Amino acid sequence: MQTTSEALENTESQTRLRDAGLRPTRQRIGLANLLFAGDCRHVTAEELFAEANAAALSVSLATVYNTLRQFVDAGLLREVLAEPGRAYFDTNISDHHHFFHVAEGRLEDVPADAVSIAKLPTAPAGATVERVDVIIRLNKA
Amino acid sequence: MQTTSEALENTESQTRLRDAGLRPTRQRIGLANLLFAGDCRHVTAEELFAEANAAALSVSLATVYNTLRQFVDAGLLREVLAEPGRAYFDTNISDHHHFFHVAEGRLEDVPADAVSIAKLPTAPAGATVERVDVIIRLNKA
DNA sequence: ATCCATCTTAGAACCTGTCTAAAGAATTGA
DNA sequence: TCAATTCTTTAGACAGGTTCTAAGATGGAT
Secondary structure, three states: HHHHHHHHHHHHHHHHHHHHHOOOOHHHHHHHHOOOOOOOEEEHHHHHHHHHHHHHOOOOOOHHHHHHHHHHHOOEEEEEEEEEOOOEOOOOOEEEEEEEOOOOOOEEEEEHHHEEEEEEEOOOOOOEEEEEEEEEEEEEE | OHHHHHHHHHHHHHHHHOOOOOOOOOHHHHHHHHHHOOOOOOOHHHHHHHHHHHHHOOOOOHHHHHHHHHHOOOOOEEEEEEEEEEEEEEEOHHHHHHHEOOOOOOOEEEEHOOEEEEOOOOOOOOOEEEEEEEEEEEOOO
16 A cells, blocks of 8 residues: 555545535545546446445445535536436536446546537526536447 | 217327337326327326326326336337436427426426537447437526 | 236335434534 | 534435236237
């Protein structure tokens, strides 16, 4: 174990958590380290729970769910709906879209500039657009 | 009750079901009559179940779920994912998009020509585009 | 009318996700 | 530093939506 890099990671995650108004607890730091290790991760709660266990991070499933929700509310994660009955969490919070590989149940990022929406309807009276989700559903060729 | 129009409706639904390769059973005909009475309906399984009961159509919840799935597989309905943990079924199967009123949990059709997608990425190797879902999420102004 | 395949059903089972209440950990202020 | 306070974590129960099971009922062909 590289103490140095681990310490750096923790510092990064701690700062990120503090900036989001969340106490940097052992569990949140650990989950943040897993989530934000690479970019463009798309995980489900159960997947993250399994990863945490594999990484010897002792954390309960309830905490994984709580933490994911808090991260979404804090703008650290984005929730993506691609399949009924299962939520995906995307670590890429910049404006972008998704491929969804139906057979594999796998999401893949599509950069915002790869999709251009030339025309959008105006929102109905009394409503404002929160977000436009584009999901390109893919089958095996 | 206008026997004539009911008979016509049944005939229509029966034909629709037969064409889709589904036996026109009492339950399927009744559910099809409810679903395809108007157009642009967006129902959940529980809503359709309640409607069936209200219309004195004796049908079990399991059959409502089975039937909705069969209708989707047969191309008679389109499943729309807008909220985690709940599936909506859209009777409009032509190419179009959706507004989703987040606070109310309500879908609203957006005609295909109200959205113009000027650029789409090419599908990854080995995959073909099945569909492009655009959901415009709305908040109260 | 009879048969066979398909369909429906009640209820159990399942899965994802949330809630509860109690114990534990991070911050605060003296 | 050391409570006191507040927030967090946890196991397990619970909830909502959906699917499964196995048995009985029905539709369609003969």
